[in-house]
Amino acid sequence: MQRRTVLKGGVSLLAAAGAPMVARAQAPKSIRIGYAVSLSGPYAPGAQSTTWSQYKLWAKDVNDAGGIFLKKHDRKVPIELIDYDDRSQIEEAIRLVERLILNDKVDLVLPPWGTATNLATAPVFNKHEYPAIHYTASAMRVRQLGPRWPYSFWALVQPDNGTEPLAAMCAQLKKEGKIKGRIAIMHVADQLGVEMATAMVDACKKAAVEVVYNKSYPLGVSDLQPQIREVMALEPDAFFCFSYPTDTFMVTEQAQVVGFSPPIFYTGVGTPFPAYVAKFGAKKNGVLLYGAVDTTAPGQKEYIERHKAMFNRGVEIGSIGTYGTLQILQKAIEQVGEIDRKKIRDAIASGTFETIADVYTFKDQVHQTAWAVGQWQGDEVVGIYPADKRGAKPLMFPKPKW
Amino acid sequence: MTAEPLLAIRGLRKSFGGLQAVRGVDLDVADGAIVGLIGPNGSGKTTVLNLVTGEIAADGGSVRLAGQEMIGLPAFRVCRSRIARTFQLVRILPGMTTRENVMVGRLFGAEPTTPARARDEVGALLECVGLAARADQAGSQLTYIDQKRVELARALATRPRVLLLDEWLAGLNPSELQIGIALIRRLRDEGVTIVMIEHVMEAIRALCDHVVVMSAGALIASGAPDAVLSDPEVARVYLGEDDA
Amino acid sequence: MVLFEAILSGVLVGGMYGLIALGLNLQYGIARMMNLAYGETLMGGAFTAFWFLTLWRIDPLASLLFSVPVAFCGNWLIYRYLLTPLVRRAANRDVLEADTILVTFGLLFVFQGVALVQWGGEYRGYTYLAVPVHVLGATVALNRVLAFVAAVALALALYWLLRATRLGGALRAIAIDPVAAQLVAIDVPRLSALAFAAGGAIMAVAGTLVSMFLSFNASIGIVYTLKALIVVIMGGVGRMLGCLAAGLILGVAEALGAYLVDPGLTLAINFALFLLVLLVRPQGLFSRG
The missing domain is CATH 3.40.50.2300 (Response regulator)
Structure with a gap:
């Protein structure tokens, strides 16, 4: 523990002194990803099946494959999840997203469940410049919010x-x-x-x-x-x-x-x-x-089997779609090759992503051709x-x- | 008072927080007697009743009814052991009719019976306390004196050997008081032993064989009504505020 | 015709409201415990019916043979070992009320959490007796008629029990004044526990019947607790027929409001009626004194 702190200190000193070559060698031990999802209260049923279970399954899938490949460090880095329960309270969700960013200092934050909670937490993501692909949110407002919230992406049909x-x-x-x-x-x-x-x-x-x-x-x-x-x-x-x-x-x-x-x-x-x-x-x-998903999308059948194995229950299109947005995030990170949130945001905004649910492209941060x-x-x-x-x-x- | 007492209270104690409400009360009540319990407000009289009926748990002491210990029994068992009471502020069941109020006592008291049989007996009891005409009125619609009668009838319906009356005669007008006194006397004649808390001295003199006086949680005097009521110490305690 | 059918629908829904309120009336009106985990028994009954049918092909009505005794015993244990100690500890009624609300609120989360972990959060439902029956020319679903009939039968049975039996007399005395009741030799703790447990058993019946026509999930309980509370307060605490009548009034008012004014208003009508009762007859529509 102490050695690591010393090392970390040394690294940042070197980095500050303008020695990027040394820093590059220090790959992170894990990519720390946090989220606050309703695990109790009235939102819990929807949040658990559509959102929370997909986060868990995705992290397992990624880690089973060794992690996300970061070009910059030339190696795969596993994911570490930090999860909170917002108890179906919107103020609590806002507080927890802020806490994940400021206290836990996670690398990335995944969005919560539900239109209202997503809309309410989006300003926090944008204030701290954390990219988020919101899936369980559909509201006319997102059309006007695009330019104001450059870090928020809306994947569901509006x-x-x-x-x-x-x-x-x-x-x-x-x-x-x-x-x-x-x-x-x-x-x-x-x-x-x-x-x-x-x-x-x-x-x-x-x-x-x-x-x-x-x-x-x-x-x-x-x-x-x-x-x-x-x-x-x-x-x-x-x-x-x-x-x-x-x-x-x-x-x-x-x-x-x-x-x-x-x-x-x-x-x-x-x-x-x-x-x-x-x-x-x-x-x-x-x-x-x-809504719908592309039932011919590659990888969907295998996903359904893995989902069944982990949770012993069937999927619905919402869970497939949510998993798809996690694949977008993963691909954007791999494209960028490091945890640089601005670059990841730009990669999501400009890319085309083949997932198990759909082919996603974002225009004005909204997936305009959603099912x-x-x-x-x-x-x-x-x-x-x-x-x-x-x-x-x-x-x-x-x-x-x- | 030489016979074995029906009700024997020994060393009864109860504190509420720091306040000693009842501090070591001893009292014997002979079978068939009417005992008056008097004393200023807050002297612990009602608490003694509450302890005897098991409504509140005693800190110590014993209450024996014909040799059987009552302390530690839940209130409903004390009642089934044949100790019944009325309340200072009437506690009838307002949502029920007069008859139903009394029926409840008959159905669950010392000799539980079927609703059909209870109905007849309750009719007789209502006759006895003068409520036959109001048998089917809701409890909440009765006058104060009638509510007191309901409460008395309900207590009697449980078939008590000892009946505890908490200021049952308070608030009655002079003619009602005479009826009340006659009623209590008749109960005694029918074999019910009575302990009554009372402030109406006229009733104490007319009814009681024996009077005990409480002050600040303890018994301070005991004896025949005339002797006790003329005791200067009792007068001082009782009329303390006036004398001071 | 549509109007008649709307009223009929309202009557059926109202019967269901009455049914879910009956049990709470036993628990709150007689045993004097405000049980916020009340609706969790409904959730349990609904899930029991669902699993019996999907796993073993057992008729939902037959599942009552299991869920009713379990609910009865479970509620009895809760009353005896969780709530009775509060009675002993509490200094007065207000403290007791606050303590019970806190404890049962915690219980709500325990039950909901266990159900969520065990059965997942998704919505469940099955089709049972969803066949049309014709009543005076109107069409209604048999499963809703069944729930209504059960509600009326249970309300009448409880009314008879309270009015005409020895046990009923004791329960009514406890409902009115538990202190006076124990002084006429009524075993208040035991009968209160009985009333509380019976309230839970009724809720298991309600859960089974409701699951036949409404979908449900692990967090549905609180919705029914609140509904039951509104109906009980409207009908009068401790009054069984009042409870049924209040449920029917609510159901019909909702249906008529939806038909004559706007369907979006049913919730508003619901609360307007509730407020009106609170203002005009805070003791409940059918309470004496």
Whole structure:
């Protein structure tokens, strides 16, 4: 311990004296990466399966391979994770990210879980110039924040380009005479639900399809049947529900009970979850959903097996996507060849990254061509829109009756 | 007072923090007697009752009912051993009717019985305390005297051998007081032994065979009512504020 | 027709609210313990039903034979060994209330943490009796009807128990005044423990029924604790039919508000009703005195 301190002191003295050759020889023992994720409280379930488990799996995968290769030191350096629980409290998450940077002096910090927490901690990342690729965040605000927060990258589909393909799809089907083009929208009264619905209404206006119903319901609602009945009475041929897991399950089950089965049926977060599969079995076939991954992406099958081996449970697209962002980070570090956060940031901003989820490129720090719409086809969630992406499959229309 | 006492209290002690509320009280109550417990406010009378019924745990001493130790038993067991009480501030169950209040005592007291049988007996008890007409009124709607009657009936329903009355006669008007005194006397005649805390001297004189006086947690006098009440020391303690 | 169906839906949801509140009413109204870990029993019941069905293909209703006794014993142990010592230690009711809230809050995190580690955080759900039944021309799901029937049956049974039996008389006396109750020879600690345990058992039933139509995960408990608390306070602490009625009023108000005004308002309606009751009848809608 003491020897190391002396060595360190010596190294920095030499470095200060302008002897970079000596410093280069001193490769770090590990790359220290910290994060604060909700392991208790209401965010814990989502954070654990989508975010925390991916961080753990990635670190194991990297270290099993010997570490991340740093050109500058000409060797692989393993990862050391420092983790905190933000207890689902946003102020706590902010404090912990700051603590990781200032007290623990970690090399890199991974983002937390959830739109609100990501947006709230982003200023801390930017203030200390720590690059972060935020995955579990979708909000219109990120479009305006790009220039102000140069170190933040947004990998998920955002509300506007998440809904534009849906409106375009309806317009196209209407033109082909396959639907009358009557659209019903339900959404959870939460930021994501509201923004998706607003963006959807705008997109429908532009695409000239009629919105016959657009109402919200509160988070934690215990019955949606009256609302579904109201929607049913309007005889829409496309139904979009921008929902969270509990209401995704509820709206799907209750639509089945009352026999509401329009040819286009879309639900939000939770639709690709293993529990959804368990609950609805073959009835899930043809349901459209929020986001997707490229099922043909190289390495995805192996990843699913490693995930199963480590956690003994299935994956959902969110976990694949999160793992993808960790691969981006790893590739950017290897490209730079050292832990230089400014250079890593620039590498992420300008590169194109092949991952197990998607091919990522960032323009204005947002992944503009993110997967917007997926669909259950058989036992697989396939990517549908944007239709020009690699791995995109044609839309299954109409959705089979329940 | 030569017979074996029904209730024998020996060396009863209780402190609350630094305050010695009851300091070594000895008291014998003969079977069939009415014993008056008097003394200024805060002298520890109610605490003695609370200790006897097991509501609060004693620091030391013993309370024997017909030779059986009560100290250490939980309150409900003391009650089943046939010691019942009423409270200085009435404690009926306001959400229940008069009949239900008394039923509870009959159902769980010393000789538990079925609801159907209890119902008849409770009717007789209500008759006895003069509440038959208000049997189905909610406890919260009764007048103060009637609430006191409910409490007495409920205590009696548990079939006590010893009944502890905590200022049961307080707050009654003169005619109610006469009825109350007659009622207590009748209970004694039916075989219930009574210990009563009371400030109404008229009632003490009319009812008690024996009076004990408490001051600052200790017994300071004991004897026949007339003798005790004329004791100058008792008068000084009792009327202390006035004399000073 | 849609209006009738909305009311019917509200009635069914209201029955579920009533059901989850019944157990809390036993625990808080009779045993006088504000148990913040109350909803964790529901979570346990839901997971039991889920695992029995997915692992062993055992009918969720049959899982009650396991979860109800376990919940009863578990809650009894909690009352006896975790909460009773607090009663002895506490100087007065306020201290006791604060202590219980702290202890059960801690318990909430323990249960939730164990569930999270054991079963992971993801949402669970299964399909059971999700078949339409027709009631006077309206369509409702059989699983929700079942929960409603169970709620009404349990509320009526509890009401009868409290009103017409010897045990019920004792429980009511304890609910009103535990000190007076022990002085009419009622074994207050034992019967309080019984009421507390029975409250837990009811919550296991609620968890099993709710899991048939709502998805759940390891952290769902607190949501139901809060809902139950609102219903109990609205209906009147210790009042079983009041509890059911308050649940129904809430359910129907939510459904009607959603249908007639806006679905986004159901939560607001919920809390507005709650506040109104607190202001106008703080003792609860169905309490005497």
